[in-house]
Amino acid sequence: MKIAVCIKRVPDMDVRFKIAPIGNAVDEAGLKFDINDFDSWAVEAALQIKDKDSATEVVIVSLGSDSVQETIRKALAMGADRGVELKVARIPFDGLAIAHALAAELKGGGFDLILFGKQSADSSNGAVGAMVGELLGLPVVTAISKLELAGATGSAKREIEGGQEFVEFPLPAVLTIDQGLNTARYPALKGIMAAKKKPLDVRPAQLGEQSVSVTKMELPPERPAGRIIGEGASAVPELVGLLQTEAKVL
Amino acid sequence: MTVGHGIFILIVVLSLSFFSYNAQRLVRYMMSIGQPENRTDHPLTRIKNLFIIGLAQKKILRDAVAGPLHASVFWGFVVLTIGTAEIIVQGLFPGFTYAAILPVPLYEFYILSQELFAVLVLAAVAVLLYRRIVVKPKRLQGDKVHSGDAILILSMIGALMVSLITLGAFGFALHPDSSTIFQPVSLALSHVFGGLSAGTLEAGRETSWWFHALLILVFLNYLPYSKHLHVLTSLPNTYLANTSGPGVKGAMSYMDLEAEGAEQFGASDVTQLGWKSLLDSYSCTECGRCTAVCPANITGKLLSPRKIMINTRQRLMELAPLATGDFGEFEHHTLVAGEGGDAGDASASAALGNTLLDNYITEEELWACTSCRACVEECPVSIDQLDIINELRRDLVLMESRFPPEIQPAFESLEKNGSPWAFDPGDRAKWAEGMDIPTMAEMVERGERPEVLFWVGCMGSFDDRAKKIAVAFARVLQAAKVKFAILGQEEKCNGDPARRMGNEYLYQMLARDNIETLDRYGVETIVTNCPHCFHQIGNEYPQLGGNYEVIHHSTYIEKLMDENRLPLNGEGKALTVAYHDSCYLGRYNGIYEAPRETMKRALPMMTLVEPPRNRSKGLCCGAGGGRMWMEETVGKRINVERTEELLATGADVLAVACPFCMTMIGDGVKAQGSSVPVLDISEVIAQQLGNQS
Structure with a gap:
């Protein structure tokens, strides 16, 4: 089996952001960057398939400036086999522009599965995965939280409002990964x-x-x-009053 | 030459040969399996340890009951070995006696010493046997150990003493003119034998001599098969140990991550441990002092430092005979078989496939360790159990990425945010807002240099309770007019949590960043209220080229008091305070008095009360070794156990000198439904600051 995982390098979300003077971008000074969480679960999903079948090849693809090499190396440290950097000076906002670049790289690569995180932490478009599927003419299942493969067929679970949905699809396919599918492994020094x-x-x-x-x-x-407001039972009446009048949640 | 003389020579030659054969096997196993280590540096410190810990039995005497008993037997052994030598030489060269070569008073002193120590040892052995058979103290149970080996050894020692005395008594009864008051017990006993015929007396004397001489040789040859091998290894082990120096106490071993061809980091098997760890395993007598003081074991966790040592020895004895081609020993494990039942598989392929980690020591045991160093402190023969635990943890994390899932966020946050919690590094100095505390960057920009750098630590920067400690200590510094700065946003975790959790890679990343920052500002002196930062930066950064004078706030406040720089109001109520010793301050760095002393000086009317476990015997709060970030689901919570001890003193206030202890003891007090306040020593002192003029 051959799996491609497309990952994005995004800023760490634990900090408070500042807007850059230009007004339409985040000030990147002092920010830490790492692999997008959803994408790390996509890498993990691929590696779990590889854990079961060691003949599986996992290829990491990331679009960005040379700094994405660090992010690709992290995925390689987790256990992926090789990486591809699609070099641009700056990641464009337009998902379709990115999807074209990725599709050009993935086309003819013989991939049985192409995995994405369901969205990126920074731009949150959630569009690129599905667009790549469209451009490659492959079936797409988005936001999956469970994945099983049996031969040339796959089945997945999707969390939808108020319930769960179970879907089947043929391989090759494009999947985007939601939270809950797995927890990404921590790369050991040996892997690094x-x-x-x-x-x-x-x-x-x-x-x-x-x-x-x-x-x-x-x-x-x-x-x-x-x-x-206070401590103990004596504070309760005031709290209830404020929740009713000020916060208007009661 | 009589027939008996010839037989004796033959027996001595055979038994010494057999003993040498076994001894070289044990040495060969240890040296061929273990990794190289230099343990011969600083001979003077090592000789000092040999005298104080070995000959003077300093650590064995920490146990008020078993200590003096063991010391009696040990000192008896040392003294009686001189007599043993005489008896063996006598057997080889009949007629030899020290009387022939020693001046009379010295000879008389010698025979008196033999007699008195024989009685002392006999008495001690009787009590020890009583303890083993009747009393059965708790620490001698567990880890599948039993007392068979000990009872056999004690009985042999007892029999040696009895035969030594009867040898003298029969001799005196046979030749009353040779009697001397310098062998009072033999003399008294000889009167009992007075009525026996000369033939019987001669037979008794002969039997005593042969019994004694042969039993010595049996005893010697039994040792390599027994956990009592420590009789031979404990003094070399003490000399070769680093647990009481030379080097920095408690510092984890340096690891070169960029070493050419390095493929193994940490240890998963005995082949990856240093040879000294293997000698440690030979030297363990399974006395259980380590396990009896282990906070994890006390509160019902799986970890037992004694088991770590037994397992290391068992795995060594499973693998080493195979690896060295000693197949007879492999088929029937007999050497240092000791006790504790987890023997390995019988087949060679299974033995080769086994590892110390997993087949003997489980992950659960390793992650239960708080790195409090109580086991190391207690071991009478200077075994370093913690070194093995640390090396196995390193393998788990660096090689296999296996660890409790709850510490992954801590690792990730340390890497991204420079603190084990996901706080914005930009908020590091928020606690100091409005206090007029400059950062290093600001001070340098003004062209000034601080007297000291206040290293705040992640707890002091981000934890709500610990921020108050940082404020209190800063107030103390300001009251003493100390010119100080903080690093603010440029400070990162010192790396101790990562290092203790086995993540050496992450540790070195953090430490190198901090060293770069400190060196850029030319920092020389650092004060910190966190014992983990204190130990790590002061004692372990030198391994990576960071050399600074690092002072814990307890010592620093004491110094300010000595210099009369701290304005104290001299007021205060008659409080009773119980101080909880921090492991990294106490056992790691020997600072026990400064925290107590500073509080006493600030609060003249204070009464300091101590829980039963205090100072070097203090019980850990449960947060060290990265336990702060791990779930504690098995057994009783360590912090609750410790808090109960502290509250049982009846103190009005519990005092700590570590922000981690603060969290654990604070939580413990809440869990007990108590309202006794927990204060850092700097908070106690900040409350007593006088008017600043």
């Missing part, structure tokens, strides 16, 4: 050392035409600080 020697090809990305752009970014309004 091995990853240094794994092949990582760099190719210019053949981006599609960009027709959508971000014009402006704003931070969410600042949340007022919490208030401590």
Whole structure:
């Protein structure tokens, strides 16, 4: 089996962001970057298939500047076999432009499965995976939280509002991964050392035409600080009163 | 030459040969399986340890009952070995006696010493046998050990003493003119034998001599088959140990991650441990002192430091005979068989497939360790159980990525945010807002240099309770007019949690970043209220080239008091305070008095009370070794056990000197439904600050 996992390098979400002076982007100074969480679960899903069948080849594809090599190496340290960097100076906002570049790389690669995270933590479009499936003419299942393969058929579970949905699809297919499928493994030093020697090809990305752009970014309004009313039973009446009159949640 | 003389020579030659054969096997196993280590540096420190811990029995005497008993037997052994030598030489060269070569007073002193120590040893052995057979103390149970080996050894020692005394008594009865008051017990006994015929007396004397001489040789040859091998290995083990120096106490071993061709990090089997760990395993007598003080074991977890040692020895004895081609021994494990039942598989392929990790020691045991060092502190023969635990943890994380799932977020956050919790590094100095505390960057920009750098640590920066400690200590520094700075956003976790959890790679990443920052500012002196930061930066950063004077806030406050820099109001109520010793401050760094002393000086009317386990015997709060980030689901919670001990003192206030202890003891107090306040020593002192003029 041959699996491609498309991953994105995104800023760590534990910090408070600042808007760059240009107004339509985040100030990247001081930010830490890492693999997008959903994508790390996609890598893990591929590696779990490889754990069961060691003949499986897992290829990591990431579009971005050379800094994505660090992110690709992390996926290689987790256990993927080789990586491809589709080089661009700056990741465009338009998902279709990205999808064209990825599809050009993946086409004819003989992949049985192409995995994506269901969305990226930074732009949250959730579009690229499905677009790649469309461009390659492959079946697409989005936001799966359970995956089973049997021969040339796969089955998956999707969490939908108020319930769960079970779907079947033929291989090859494009899947996007939701939370809950697995927990990404922590790369051991042994894996990090091995990853240094794994092949990582760099190719210019053949981006599609960009027709959508971000014009402006704003931070969410600042949340007022919490208030401590008191301690113990005596504080309850005031709390209930405030929840009714001020917060209007009761 | 009589027939008996000839037989004796033959027996001595055979038994010494057999003993040498076994001894070289044990040495060969240890050296061919273990990794190389240099243990001969700093001979003076090692000789000092040999005298204090070995000959003076310092650590064995930590047990108030068994300690003096063992010391009696040990010192008896040392003294009586001189007599043993005389008896063996006598057998080889009939007629030899020390009387022929020693001046009379010295000879008289010698025979008196033999007699008195024989009686002392006999008495001690009787009590020890009583303990083993009747009392059965708890620490001598567990880990599948039983007392058969010990009872056999004690009986042999007892029989040696009895035969030594009857030898003298029969001799005196036979030749009353040779009697001397310098052998009072033999003399008294000789009167009992007075009525026997000369033939009977001669037979008795002969029998005593042969029994004694042969039993010595039997005893010697039994040792390599017994856990009592420590009779031979404990003194070399003490000399070769690093647990009481030389080197930094408690520092984990340096690991070169970029070493050419390095493929194994940490240890999963005895072949990856240093040879000294294997000698440690030979030296373990299964006395259980380590397990009896282990906080994990006390509260019902699987971990037992004694079992770690027994397992290491068992695995060594399973693998080494195979690896060295000693197939007879492999077929029938007999050497240092000891006790504790987890013997390995019988087939060679199974033995080769086994590893110390998993087949003998489980992951669950390893992750239960709080790295509190109580086991190491207690071991009378300076065994380093923690070294093996640390090496196995390193293998788990660095080679196999196997660890409790709940510590993965801590690893990831350490890597991304430089703190084990997912806080914004930009908020590191938030606790200090409005306190007019400059960062290093600000001070350097003003062209100034601080007297000390206050290393706040992740707890002091982000934990709500510990932030108050940082504030209190900063107030103390300000009151003493100390010119200090903090690193603020540039500070990162010192790396101790990562290192203790086996993640050496992450540790070195953090440590190197911090060293780069500290060196960039030319920092020389660091004070910190966190014993983990204190130990790590001061004692372990030198391995990576970071050399700073690091002072714990307890010692620093004491120094400020000594220099009369701290304005104290001299007031305060008559409080009763119980201080809880931090492991990384106490056992790792020997600081027991400064926290107590500073509080006493700040609160003249304070009464300090101690829980039964205090100072070097203090019980861990349960947070060390990365346990802070792990679930504690088995047995009783360690912090609750410790808090109960502290509350039982009846103290009005519980004092700590470590933010991790603060969390654990604070939670323990809440779990007990108690309202006794838990304060850091700097908070106790900050409350007593006088008017700053």
